[in-house]
Amino acid sequence: MKRFISTALNAGILSICLILLSACFLPLTPTPPTLPATLTPTPESYSGNCGYQWAQKDLPELSGQFQQAIHELQPEAKANAFAFGEDCVYADGHAVFSAMETDFNITLQVSDLSNESHLGEWIVKVMQVVEDIPPEKIEGPRPGRVSLEFRSGSEQKYVHFYIDQYKALPDGLSTTEIYQTLQTPQ
Numbered sequence: 705m706k707r708f709i710s711t712a713l714n715a716g717i718l719s720i721c722l723i724l725l726s727a728c729f730l731p732l733t734p735t736p737p738t739l740p741a742t743l744t745p746t747p748e749s750y751s752g753n754c755g756y757q758w759a760q761k762d763l764p765e766l767s768g769q770f771q772q773a774i775h776e777l778q779p780e781a782k783a784n785a786f787a788f789g790e791d792c793v794y795a796d797g798h799a800v801f802s803a804m805e806t807d808f809n810i811t812l813q814v815s816d817l818s819n820e821s822h823l824g825e826w827i828v829k830v831m832q833v834v835e836d837i838p839p840e841k842i843e844g845p846r847p848g849r850v851s852l853e854f855r856s857g858s859e860q861k862y863v864h865f866y867i868d869q870y871k872a873l874p875d876g877l878s879t880t881e882i883y884q885t886l887q888t889p890q
Contacts, residue, residue, distance in 0.1 A: 754800075759791040761801050766841050773833045774810060782811040787843040803843035808834055811853040817861050820887075823854055824879030827863065827886060831870050847871075863887050 767784040774783035787803040794800075810830055814822060834850060842848070847867040854861045865886040873885060 754792040754794045756790045756792055759789060759799075759801055760807075761787040761789070761803065761843075763787055763806065763843065766806070766837070769841075770808065770833065770837070773836075774830070777829050777833070778812055780813050782809075784809050788848070789844060805844040805846050805848035806842045807849045807851070809851045809853075811855060814854045814856050817854055817856045817859055820883045821878070821880045823861070823863070823887075824881070824883035826854070827852065827870075827882055828879060831867075834867065861887075 763785050767786070770785045771783045774781045785806055785808050787801070787805070788807050789802050789804040791799040791801050808830075812826055812830075814826070816822065830850065830852065849864060849866050850870070852863045854863070863883070863886055869886065873882060877885065
């Protein structure tokens with residue numbers, strides 16, 4: 705009887721081991737998830753099957769409104785707005801854009817590039833326009849970037865800063881200090 709129990713126990717253990725071992729050799733074919741009939745897949749649901757690359761998207765309506773507001777400050781100025789973010793590019797070549805921020809480019813004519821107070825005044829005027837834009841017109845979750853080009857004849861100076869850098873400036877700075885603080889690489 706002891707021998708029968710021992711043989712049966714060994715056969716049971718051997719069977720369990722064979723089952724576990726055979727499970728290691730099952731084909732690994734992924735089964736695509738099934739969606740209920742009422743759900744429609746969206747591009748976001750496939751985000752794992754794409755490669756990301758930096759991208760930007762024109763914002764013609766916002767650019768037009770921004771250009772008009774900047775023109776009221778200086779008729780010869782140029783201005784535009786665009787969304788900066790990422791394209792999720794799929795194997796078939798189509799891409800889905802996701803905005804990270806809305807950025808602004810402005811070109812202004814000035815008489816003297818060395819007059820930092822005057823350049824700082826322009827920064828304040830431009831930022832008043834940017835800050836007056838309704839939040840629902842801004843794309844992306846984070847504050848955008850402002851790029852100013854000051855031109856005098858054939859010479860130019862550039863100032864680039866993030867909107868939150870401008871908002872974080874201490875109260876009471878002179879326009880010269882505003883220019884110097886934002887002009888300095890951060």
